[in-house]
């Protein structure tokens with residue numbers, strides 16, 4: 001398939017999903033096709049590892065329901081802090097929620113509850129066992145959310161014949177705030193004659209520029225800052241699993257591909273063990289867990305088999321180079337290392353080498 005030989009830079013120009021296009025550009029800029037599976041016990045550890053490993057990855061995968069001390073505050077909570085780190089280092093947040101219920105339930109699990117996953121996770125995944133309706137429902141929920149995030153509400157208040165405006169998006173505008181206070185206090189005296197709410201539609205961020213600006217910090221350490229990703233949300237369908245004896249057979253995997261093709265505006269691609277692009281027009285992205293490298297001191301070619309709990313491991317060379325997937329997902333391989341930062345760089349470099357050799 002052409003996507004096996006196409007570079008991430010080339011694919012970023014032709015892929016339809018705006019978030020996938022952004023991700024391909026990010027991969028090209030950072031020379032990384034590594035996702036960290038940040039399976040840690042506390043919110044403090046999560047933020048710390050995200051900050052340390054951020055420069056080497058393009059996706060940070062979370063399991064928010066295994067993290068204790070997750071702060072659900074919509075403004076200052078763990079989701080918001082992760083978003084700030086994502087922006088600082090240039091990576092997308094993938095909540096590995098594996099939705100797997102009827103459409104109505106997955107929609108509510110995605111958008112509601114304490115976690116409000118849709119607010120902070122650019123990407124989520126779905127276990128399609130209940131059928132295609134779960135994909136359709138998540139797609140509809142994302143569409144509704146995206147439409148809302150493209151709107152901003154402008155309220156104008158006429159006080160005693162004078163008209164004052166306040167734009168909710170314009171948080172830093174102190175003059176505006178003062179005007180609001182004045183309007184409210186005059187209003188209390190009974191002089192508000194009319195309140196009009198005007199809704200303005202903003203252009204959706206179709207293809208934001210993705211510039212890498214190198215800022216020199218006081219310490220001399222260089223920090224990268226990346227443009228905001230588009231506000232579009234993305235879904236990965238869990239089409240094949242890494243675990244021993246799993247029940248995802250070929251028929252099931254094919255149904256996942258079919259569902260992806262039916263929702264190309266929302267489905268970015270798959271969590272799978274191989275590339276599933278078969279039709280000429282397919283350009284799904286593939287992220288692959290069950291990845292480890294043999295320890296550095298061991299001879300090349302040594303395989304890491306599994307974790308004794310059903311997980312099976314393959315090397316980036318095998319997954320990206322031979323099976324044709326795009327991003328490797330690594331958890332314990334990096335997290336349990338003496339120096340996770342150094343180990344993340346070792347995985348980044350191995351996975352990137354497998355990719356460059358594949359497209360060469």
Ligand code: 6AU
Nearest residue numbers: 037240241242243271289290311330331332
């Ligand atoms: O590298 P590990 O084995 O420490 O972690 C692998 C991570 C875990 C799993 O929940 C997840 O990848 N995973 C998934 C995903 C991402 O959906 C699918 C799968 O087939 N196997 C798998 O391990 O967080």
